[in-house]
Every structure is written in structure tokens, then in C-alpha cells.
Amino acid sequence: MQAPMAVAPLLSILPEANFATFSSDVCCAALQATSLRDQVLYPFSAGYNESATSYFATNAQLSPWCIVQPYSAEDVSIAVSTLVQADESQCRFAVRSGGHTPGAGVANIEQGITIDLSMMNSTTYHEDKGIASILPGARWESVYTALDPYGVTVPGGRSGKVGVGGFLLGGGNSFYTARVGFACDNVENFEIVLASGSIINANRTSHPDLHKALKGGSNNFGVVTRFDLKTLPLDLLWGGLVVYDNSTTAQQIAAAVDFTDNLHTDPYAHWIGTWRYSSDTDANIIAHALEYTKPVPNAPPFREFAKIANISDTTRLDTIGNLAAELDLPQGYRNIFTTGTYLNNPQVLEKAIALHNANIEKAKASAKSASWNMNILIQPWPKLFWEHSQAKGGNVLGLDRFDENLVQLLFYYTWAHPTDDPLFQPLATTILSDLNAHAQSLAAHNEFIYLDYADTSQDPLAGYGEDNGRFLRKVAQKFDPHAVFQERVPGFKLG
Structure with missing residues (x-):
């Protein structure tokens, strides 16, 4: 493992045209020289292409020099330590869990190596402890399926295709947040590989500072190779999608504000409101995901929505897995997410929807893609959420400094062809500003920005507040003193 280090000084004198090829040879060859040799995938191979094209958004599909697919924490340790040793500054690497983040270069990389955790995808239930041990490459659909026979579940993704790792490290809003806090608040233990290659566990008694930092701190400290989550008893849920005509917007806003302000009276309820336009149908509609985490139809928290005439209604008693599958987003498109957080104020929601409708008209006039979609999602973020977080030891999201009920908005645009990048990307960032x-x-x-929805143009970690920022930088310095995960791994960095 020491031999590749000898070539590092040569990098400074190489002609620029040869630099990428030389670095590629050094970094990928170093991995090839380890026990991971059969897990290193190169361009034009079937395995490489399968991994590279499996990202949720096509604009997140980049071309790393090579891809390595670990099967265990020990494999991850070998990969990380090898890349750190092979070249002190030039072996940059991305870490990919489910690949659901639409931002290019967050969980993938050009001019570097992608560590693809998709082969680490199992879920194990420890009945004696009430703990589910979940590997980072799993998708939530497989997690729910694995736990269902035991009559338990965990607070996880509301879309089955979302990956475990990124979701939990960004905080994680689930159907159960009003009951148990954010998904990250329910992680009892993180197994993590540090830049040194060491494998350690972070929990309330061992490395408690790192345990807290990982609850919202993203990929700034190492590669998490296992999440141990506290489970919940599993009932059937009541839920589904209810579709309304866009002309009911005023009633919907009033119902949304009421729901957010009163969620503390019945935390089993969950609501996601979507104002959606699809060029395929030329339809501008409202679609609500209503979920109740007990088998009780039409519970009181939804009373104001129930007063509004709908077009269609799929609500029923069903499993969490089926309800999450109903919220899966279509793959195969170019995507952008931008997100903001606001007081639970009807004037903000009215303006957001007015701007959304104006953007639809702009896109109609200019879009070249045959298929495109524009969505604005509105979700309650009442202070009840972070009251649970504080009761469980806290996280680094910084929401506990706010006393008001909030709403979180996501602008989510999809389009088919790269020629429309200059149209949709500015529309999504301008509507937010x-x-x-x-x-x-x-x-x-x-000022809070939800990391799991943030665009690469945004700085979600800055929205955690100055105190949390100092804490995160201190923890990063302690566990990654050479700043490998700050300088050589893409994503949302501490600055």
C-alpha cells in the first residue's frame, strides 16, 4: 500500500493534458491492488454502466474514473484508506447510497472514484433489543419489507426508492416525525469508517459528539456503514392520494395552515400537499398525500381537507411499504430540487403558488422537452418535531432555536432533455429567491434549509446556526484531522 505514494510528487510536474489520465491510473490501480480487485468497475463494463445509470436523476449520472462496490464495512475501510494513502491530494472520491439526490456531484464525481454502497443493502432485526440494523445501500422499500414479518417498522423514507444513507444523514422527515422526531433522532448507533480506515461506533456512550454530529451532518465525518434504528410497533396505516381541482387553492391553503398549527393535538397524522403541472396531460392539479399512522380512516386532523370536493381518492388501509410505493417519483428525467422554510403564514403559501403558476406559463412558452413536470410541495414542520428531537438528545439541525410552527416548501422540476437545463434550472432557483x-x-x-431537498447552489449546513456550525467543525477536526471528507469528498461541506 505504500508504493503508490512514491508517485505523488510527480503530479506537480505532469503536463496538464496528462494529469487526469495519470491520476486515474494511480487511484484506480491502487484499489485494483487490494482485495477489492474484483469489485472495481471500469468504464464500458456492464457493472460500471449499471451503477452509473442507476441514479434517480439523469443529470446526476456522471463518469467517475472507476467505481468500487464494497460488500462490508471492512471493504469500505480498505477502499477509503487505500485512496487516502495512494495520493495525498488527488484521489478524490464520492460516496453513494441510493443515489436519489438530483444534484450532480453530490453522490457522484467526475475526475475521481465513486464508492457505491448499493451492495450493502441488508436489514437485520434484533428482537431482543427492538433495533433494526440497516446497511446504507438499502432502499426504504426493502427495509419495510424486511421488518414487516416482525410487526415493526422504523421512521424512514416516504418514497420506497429513496436510499437509507443520505436520508438519515440529512435528518429525514418520515410519516412518524410528529410522533418520534426526525428519522435521525431514532438512530441509536452509527457504525462509521473514518478517513484513517478505522471502523468505530458512535452512540450516546461511545463518541457521543460524533453521534450527535451525524444526526444531520451529512457525509462530513466518514462513511457510515450501518445504522441501528429504534423500531416502532407496526399497524396498518390509513392513507393515499387525494386529487383536487386547482380552483380549490384558497380552501387548500386555509386547510394547510390549520393542519400545521393543530398537528400537536394528533401526531399520528401526516400531510404532503403538492401543486403539480404535467405537460403530458396539460393538467394543473393539486394532489395531497394523506397518511395516518394508525388504522383509522378519515381522522379528525384531515377534517378541513375532507370538506373540499375532490376529483379522485385512493385512501385506504394499507401497509407502509405500499403507501411509500405510491409516492415514488418517476426516474429517467433530469431534475432539480430547491427548498426553503417559512413561518406557517397563508400569504407565503399564496405567493408560492402564484409564482409556481407563473413559472408554468414560462415553461409552456419555451420548453423543448416532450415531457416535463413542475411541482411545489408544501409540508408542515411544527415545533412538535424538534421537541421530540430534544427529548432524544438533540441533533445538529438547529431547529430547536425556533419557537414557531414552520412550513417547508420544495420546488421540484423534471424535464426530459439537456437542452432545457438553461430553462428549468434558473426557474427553480429564481422562484425560491x-x-x-x-x-x-x-x-x-x-433560515433553515432541509439538506435532503437542497440544491447544490444552496448551503443547508449554514442554516443550522452558528453554534451548530462550530460544533460540527470541531467534531470534523477531531475525527478527520486531515480534512479528507471536507476537501476530497463532494457534497454539502462545513466551510
């Missing part, structure tokens, strides 16, 4: 300016004029803007 315009809404932020309006919210600020109402004293209704909040």
Missing part, C-alpha cells in the same frame, strides 16, 4: 424576498417582507422567512 423571489419567494424568500416576499417572505422576508412579511417577516416570515426562516
